[in-house]
Amino acid sequence: MKIGIIGAGQLGRMLALSGYPLGQEFLFLDPSPDAPGGHVGPILHGDFDDAAKLKELASKVDLITFDVENVPVDAIREIAKTTPFLPQPDALGTSQDRLAEKTLFRSLKIPTPEFHAVDSLADLENAVAKVGLPGILKTRRLGYDGRGQFRLRSPADVEAAWAALGSVPLIYEAFVNFGREVSVIGVRSTRGEIRIYPLSANTHEDGILRYSLAPYRNAGLQKQAETYLKRVFKRFDYAGILTIEFFVTKGRLIANEMAPRVHNSGHWTIEGAATSQFENHVRAILGLPLGSTAAIGHSGMVNFIGTMPQLEAVLSIPGAHFHGYGKAPRPNRKIGHCTVTAASPAARDKAVKRVLKTTA
Ligand SMILES: Nc1ncnc2c1ncn2[C@@H]1O[C@H](COP(=O)(O)OP(=O)(O)O)[C@@H](O)[C@H]1O
Numbered sequence: 001m002k003i004g005i006i007g008a009g010q011l012g013r014m015l016a017l018s019g020y021p022l023g024q025e026f027l028f029l030d031p032s033p034d035a036p037g038g039h040v041g042p043i044l045h046g047d048f049d050d051a052a053k054l055k056e057l058a059s060k061v062d063l064i065t066f067d068v069e070n071v072p073v074d075a076i077r078e079i080a081k082t083t084p085f086l087p088q089p090d091a092l093g094t095s096q097d098r099l100a101e102k103t104l105f106r107s108l109k110i111p112t113p114e115f116h117a118v119d120s121l122a123d124l125e126n127a128v129a130k131v132g133l134p135g136i137l138k139t140r141r142l143g144y145d146g147r148g149q150f151r152l153r154s155p156a157d158v159e160a161a162w163a164a165l166g167s168v169p170l171i172y173e174a175f176v177n178f179g180r181e182v183s184v185i186g187v188r189s190t191r192g193e194i195r196i197y198p199l200s201a202n203t204h205e206d207g208i209l210r211y212s213l214a215p216y217r218n219a220g221l222q223k224q225a226e227t228y229l230k231r232v233f234k235r236f237d238y239a240g241i242l243t244i245e246f247f248v249t250k251g252r253l254i255a256n257e258m259a260p261r262v263h264n265s266g267h268w269t270i271e272g273a274a275t276s277q278f279e280n281h282v283r284a285i286l287g288l289p290l291g292s293t294a295a296i297g298h299s300g301m302v303n304f305i306g307t308m309p310q311l312e313a314v315l316s317i318p319g320a321h322f323h324g325y326g327k328a329p330r331p332n333r334k335i336g337h338c339t340v341t342a343a344s345p346a347a348r349d350k351a352v353k354r355v356l357k358t359t360a
């Protein structure tokens, strides 16, 4: 089969790298001539909102998936009429809009921070009055890695927040004083088979994922996360990998956002699980039997953000696996990651500390 991937970023590149051993072929669509995926497969050059290019991609492949979320859903619905598009365009459309996403969670009885839509300064004042402070004002669309967010601590911040973000539709939500953040990643195939990875504990800095530790063992939270994930699977008759990010507070999960795709907090599964999230995504959309999602030992994944550490320094750390994405270094840009695998949480934590040092 030839699989089209919209977006040739590192996620698309790792998808292709996991799909070649299964005998699959890939064709990327990306505007950038030096996108990471282009080093491992052919790229069709074009913008994600170029309807003609999307059609051309559809005509050249058997099936389409994506590594970016910001693709116009109306154009996708058009091409999905002739070429299977997975995960489902409805799931993609919901995840593109934080208001639609949180409204979906609410309708599925998945707890979220209290939230309100904000389209005017008066809306923001009302939302702050209802939800309280501190809170976060976010753009409904196009935010990632903490971009498009403004934290409000006091009523005096309202005007600055509005001035910073007020030109687009917004959502105001309560600030959750979380003990930790976790994510659950699961996969459902077109045949309805479901497998779910153990939870990953995620640490963000400035809104960007810095490192993940997995498995995060907590039987109660694992079960709760799986229940929530399955509700979303069911709602969309979903196929592919699905991620939900949560805050943990008072022993409960509060959903923050979902991603209908492979996720940065699941990169540890390449070396740390029986089957990686990337391979299981390919298997799922092709309707193949899914692989085991069991963890092998204890893993830690550290992102390389802005600068690349020395390859030699990283590889001298026991159990370290280096992944460079072939991207030019730029501040706040994810350009690679390292996963360490170890036999015990203590050995894993020690290795993660060493990796973090190489990036300091
Ligand atoms: N309501 C909130 N309460 C507390 N922290 C938050 C909240 N929303 C976001 N954050 C912090 O900012 C990070 C990024 O926000 P998120 O909503 O996940 O956006 P992005 O799409 O940029 O990942 C979160 O992982 C969390 O650390």
Ligand SMILES: [Mg+2]
Pocket: 245, 257
């Ligand atoms: Mg996030």
